[in-house]
Amino acid sequence: MATLDQGALAEAYAIPEPDQWTGPTWLRVNFVMSLDGAIVGPEGLSRSLGTEADRTVFHLARRLSDVVLVGAGTLRAEDYRPSTRPLAIVSGRLDLAPTLRVFTDHGPEHVRPMILTTSTALAGAPDWLRAEADLVDCGADSVNLLVALDRLAECGLGRVLCEGGPALFTDLLEADRVDELLLTIVPQLVGSPEHLVNRTGGFTPPLRLHLSEVIEHEGTVLTRYRARESRAR
Ligand SMILES: NC(=O)c1ccc[n+]([C@@H]2O[C@H](COP(=O)([O-])OP(=O)(O)OC[C@H]3O[C@@H](n4cnc5c(N)ncnc54)[C@H](OP(=O)(O)O)[C@@H]3O)[C@@H](O)[C@H]2O)c1
The missing domain is CATH 3.40.430.10 (Dihydrofolate Reductase, subunit A)
Incomplete structure (x- = not known):
């Protein structure tokens, strides 16, 4: 089994210094999602989606936050x-x-x-x-x-890690306060209607995020997206 390089992960997920923030907080949001976009497994919770890589990033993101x-x-x-x-x-x-x-x-x-x-x-x-x-x-x-x-x-x-769920994430997006999204994609198809954003009307125009990191481990894809390019320093 390939091991995750903890040092490389800590570097990939480092939070910018406060002088680079555009507000009083740096708001990072972390979700795990299946290939078909489900944010809960068959039991209605996120934990059955978890993989080793997801759990590693979950705990790292906690350690890096206030x-x-x-x-x-x-x-x-x-x-x-x-x-x-x-x-x-x-x-x-x-x-x-x-x-x-x-x-x-x-x-x-x-x-x-x-x-x-x-x-x-x-x-x-x-x-x-x-x-x-x-x-x-x-x-x-x-x-x-x-x-x-x-x-x-x-x-x-100031270093805020939001662990969801979709209702809160959607409200934070609408408040324009999300700085980045850590999205872990696990190799499962679940068939659940529970998705990352719970807004039926959609965003007009759609919100554009910018991929800043992508790491693969045992079929799990760890991604880091910035909400604004100007904030990605
Ligand atoms: N895959 C993942 O990584 C992941 C992560 C998180 C959650 N989940 C799953 O998502 C589901 C829960 O998500 P959810 O969307 O139903 O719940 P949620 O976003 O966690 O919480 C919604 C509740 O939070 C409060 N809230 C959120 N935004 C608010 C606002 N702007 N103002 C006031 N109160 C606000 C309200 O609480 P009150 O009702 O008390 O007023 C609201 O009912 C669970 O099944 C969980 O397992 C998955």
Whole structure:
């Protein structure tokens, strides 16, 4: 089995220095996808799509980031574990079960999660949730993602890794705040309707990305795309 060159990967996935960013954050989005564009396997989760190369990039991208950003839908579906790295959850409704592992399984080594939400939801937030997470006001009735990213930057968390899902990714694209996409393509055909972008109307004009890295390992293709050529230094 061919091994992945960790040094080469770290170089290929290095995040630019802050003086090259066009905003207060560098927002990297990471997804794994099948050949037919599915972002979940037959069990409805992304983990069955994972390969060794995907897992390697997943962990490397985490190590290179200051904070992991995730939509509440993905947190709920994948039942995220508590993390030793900062985790920021986007939730407009705060409809989060106390039984989620991120709230039940934490120990002293884990970082308290942040939840980026609205003032309306905050007003009705249950006491248990206030005890388990830092709730951050990012808008009156809807989460303003620009404000949310500014809040992360103000906390010194400028290198943002978004782990999805499609609803959050689509909103971040519409907010024009995505700097790059790490897309891992695994050699499977799944036949699922769950795709990377959940916008039925389409983008007009289509968004153009720029390939900056491509690495193959055991049939898995690791790609890195920049959102704008001008940002690719
Ligand atoms: N293949 C992969 O790499 C990959 C990666 C990630 C996820 N996935 C899969 O994708 C699926 C989940 O994706 P999804 O699109 O349903 O969920 P998602 O994008 O993870 O989360 C959607 C939820 O996040 C909150 N949210 C997102 N954008 C928001 C905004 N602009 N303002 C306010 N709240 C916002 C809302 O939470 P509230 O409902 O709490 O308001 C919304 O319901 C799962 O099946 C997961 O396994 C696959």
